[in-house]
Amino acid sequence: MRILAKRYGINPKTVAKWKKRESADDLPHGPKPGRHRKLTAEEEGMIVQFREHTLLPLDDCLYALQAHIPHLSRSSLHRCLQRHGINRLAEASDVRMGVGQETPPLGDLHIDTSQVRSNDGSHCLFNAIEQSSKFVFVQMGTRGKAADAAGFLAALAERSPLRIERVFTVDAEPFVAKGEETDFARVCRKRGIEHRLTAGPHPWTRARDMRLGRMLLENVTYTSEAYLARMLRDFVHAYNFKRRVKALRGKTPYEFLRRTWAEQPERFLRDPHHDLLRLEFMHV
Structure with missing residues (x-):
């Protein structure tokens, strides 16, 4: 692989990748079919309503919503909230959530x-x-x-x-x-x-x-x-x-x-x- 990489001026990892291919055709880039699902309008509406009513942080929203939207990922949830302008809670909300506050003792x-x-x-x-x-x-x-x-x-x-x-x-x-x-x-x-x-x-x-x-x-x-x-x-x-x-x-x-x-x-x-x-x- 090193000899081929030096001959053609490419990275050895590229040689290793092409050696595993069954053909010399270049494969399409981007996400593979079936691995990612786009959120429907109904699913986005559910996400927006849940966020506005509960004011929960991003990860808490993800945990709760994945029970109803199994293919929901953290990145897709964040992008959805960004599209609707509710990706950032107000600073006062961060205080209400206890962000940066010391965890109280049990009891x-x-x-x-x-x-x-x-x-x-x-x-x-x-x-x-x-x-x-x-x-x-x-x-x-x-x-x-x-x-x-x-x-x-x-x-x-x-x-x-x-x-x-x-x-x-x-x-x-x-x-x-x-x-x-x-x-x-x-x-x-x-x-x-x-x-x-x-x-x-x-x-x-x-x-x-x-x-x-x-x-x-x-x-x-x-x-x-x-x-x-x-x-x-x-x-x-x-x-x-x-x-x-x-x-x-x-x-x-x-x-x-x-x-x-x-x-x-x-x-x-x-x-x-x-x-x-x-x-x-x-x-x-």
């Missing part, structure tokens, strides 16, 4: 509440997001009073395999009340949990709660309370056990907790496998 929960409706009436959702693993706990009830907030935390602390160190809430009802100790504060004191208040919604945790709330509302048909509860349970299960997260290096929240249990069991009260399966969604 920090952010608790919030929201309202959903069905044909049977209005329902209150308490949701707790574990800040390190992004694992979500949800409880659906009919009220959102101080006693219900305390009951949610008490049930979570009683049944959770995680060692809850701190909870973060907004400085407002049903978590605090001016001039008196609430049931929520008493549960924190009894369980040895530090309760931290935020003057306003924390930009990162609040944005994650808002995205979670939007996805919950948009994936539920409000026909009845029973149907709503079933759909919420299925959605939260998929969120915790199937949704890969870029911040967790492509792992799901459950996979992250299982790995942490194997490496740092002292952060848990017991093996999280079975407890997390029955605790992620509670209906009262």
